[in-house]
Amino acid sequence: MHENIEKYLGEISHYLVVKQGADEILAEIRSHILEKAEQESGGATPAAIDRAIAAYGSPRDVAAKYLDGEEIISPTLKKHLFRYTTILFAIHFVLTALAVFFRTSIVAIPFFFIPKMSVGWAMPYLLMALVYDFGIVALILYLVTQRKEGVRLPWFGVRLAPRGESVLKKPKPAVLVMLLAIFGALLFVFIKYHTIFFYSIDGSRPQPLFEPAASVYFSILFLAALACDIIGYWVRFLFNSAWVTLAQNTVVLLILWIVWNSPIEPEFVSATGADLNLVGGGFVLLLIVLNALRWVRSVVRVAREMSLP
Amino acid sequence: MDVEFGSFETELNRGFLQVLVLVALERKMYGYGMIKLFEQTGYAVEENTLYPLLRRLEKNGWIKSEWDVGEDRPKKYYIITEAGARVRARALAIWAGQKEMLEIMKEANRHA
Numbered sequence: 001m002h003e004n005i006e007k008y009l010g011e012i013s014h015y016l017v018v019k020q021g022a023d024e025i026l027a028e029i030r031s032h033i034l035e036k037a038e039q040e041s042g043g044a045t046p047a048a049i050d051r052a053i054a055a056y057g058s059p060r061d062v063a064a065k066y067l068d069g070e071e072i073i074s075p076t077l078k079k080h081l082f083r084y085t086t087i088l089f090a091i092h093f094v095l096t097a098l099a100v101f102f103r104t105s106i107v108a109i110p111f112f113f114i115p116k117m118s119v120g121w122a123m124p125y126l127l128m129a130l131v132y133d134f135g136i137v138a139l140i141l142y143l144v145t146q147r148k149e150g151v152r153l154p155w156f157g158v159r160l161a162p163r164g165e166s167v168l169k170k171p172k173p174a175v176l177v178m179l180l181a182i183f184g185a186l187l188f189v190f191i192k193y194h195t196i197f198f199y200s201i202d203g204s205r206p207q208p209l210f211e212p213a214a215s216v217y218f219s220i221l222f223l224a225a226l227a228c229d230i231i232g233y234w235v236r237f238l239f240n241s242a243w244v245t246l247a248q249n250t251v252v253l254l255i256l257w258i259v260w261n262s263p264i265e266p267e268f269v270s271a272t273g274a275d276l277n278l279v280g281g282g283f284v285l286l287l288i289v290l291n292a293l294r295w296v297r298s299v300v301r302v303a304r305e306m307s308l309p
Numbered sequence: 310m311d312v313e314f315g316s317f318e319t320e321l322n323r324g325f326l327q328v329l330v331l332v333a334l335e336r337k338m339y340g341y342g343m344i345k346l347f348e349q350t351g352y353a354v355e356e357n358t359l360y361p362l363l364r365r366l367e368k369n370g371w372i373k374s375e376w377d378v379g380e381d382r383p384k385k386y387y388i389i390t391e392a393g394a395r396v397r398a399r400a401l402a403i404w405a406g407q408k409e410m411l412e413i414m415k416e417a418n419r420h421a
Contacts (some may be wrong), residue, residue, distance in 0.1 A: 021364070024385075025360070025364070027383065027385075028340065028360060029360065031341075031383055031384055031385065032340055032341050032356060032360070032380055035341045035384075036341060036356075037383065039341070055356070056356055056357055057355070057357045059358065062357045064359045065357050065358060065360075065361040066364065075392050275395055
């Protein structure tokens with residue numbers, strides 16, 4: 001018994017996924033290593049065996065050679081993986097929106113279990129739903145691949161962009177300059193007045209919308225969201241990829257989620273004739289919905305980009 | 310450039326190695342013996358490539374194997390089957406045709 005050989009074979013065995021004959025494969029490798037050590041180094045000494053093992057290759061590579069043609073998911077189903085995930089997630093998204101809107105649970109086991117939740121919780125829930133949808137589709141495609149009977153899956157051929165072209169338009173320098181100008185102006189206002197939200201700008205003394213603590217807090221969050229958008233846009237000059245917009249929209253959504261679930265109450269200055277709590281909440285909700293739509297669009301674009309030739 | 314050629318060479322060798330093994334297994338041989346035989350003719354084969362190939366050929370029914378446990382160490386010997394011999398004949402005919410085609414093309418280029 002040669003300890004290093006057995007250790008090496010044990011590692012190969014860990015990666016080796018064959019339906020039958022694994023022991024025979026390992027026995028043949030063992031025989032080869034011993035033979036090589038004896039023939040080429042004059043005996044099966046530990047050093048000779050180590051040399052023969054090193055020449056045979058890494059356990060992972062060795063095991064992979066036996067898996068040639070045994071894909072987990074067929075490469076021909078790659079486009080299905082992303083297209084089906086997108087469709088399933090779109091359904092998930094709509095049902096989640098309905099569950100939030102009607103304040104109820106929607107259950108369709110084993111495909112969906114959408115608990116009653118707030119808008120704030122819907123965002124992290126949707127992130128998890130995306131991972132779940134991807135897993136479900138991957139499982140189905142795995143089973144289809146393993147059947148090896150040429151199952152023809154339906155294809156929902158919605159074309160979002162001409163094949164062979166980028167799914168994103170090229171970023172324009174003028175837009176970046178405009179965004180930077182807006183950000184610069186808001187930053188100037190924030191530095192000067194410690195807020196970017198005003199109830200009144202009449203006269204020489206603008207009236208802040210919130211009390212001082214809430215003013216600083218919400219101003220910083222909105223500036224951070226805008227900065228994130230600008231950085232995302234700028235990065236697209238270097239890598240014009242849908243992944244960039246997805247990352248950008250995800251961060252913006254997270255910031256809006258923090259705004260919605262803020263530990264600091266937005267204490268509005270007193271004003272007559274207007275329910276500012278309702279107006280402020282409505283404004284944030286509108287931003288969340290708009291950005292959620294942007295986020296879904298970027299997920300679709302990522303899926304589309306990955307299926308481009 | 311070398312990396313690209315390496316990949317190209319691997320592609321070229323993939324089919325050739327299968328034919329070479331089918332030719333070599335006219336007589337009973339085991340893996341290490343085959344590698345040494347190929348080395349003597351100037352053709353280096355990685356062991357972790359040869360054994361999976363032998364397994365695939367056996368799965369196709371083109372070669373068969375048996376363990377010889379009579380020696381100091383068990384060895385797995387392979388030999389070609391009748392089905393393998395038919396495949397080998399067809400493969401050699403294709404290879405001969407391709408070789409002839411290359412010669413014709415080269416000859417045509419010389420006179421162009």
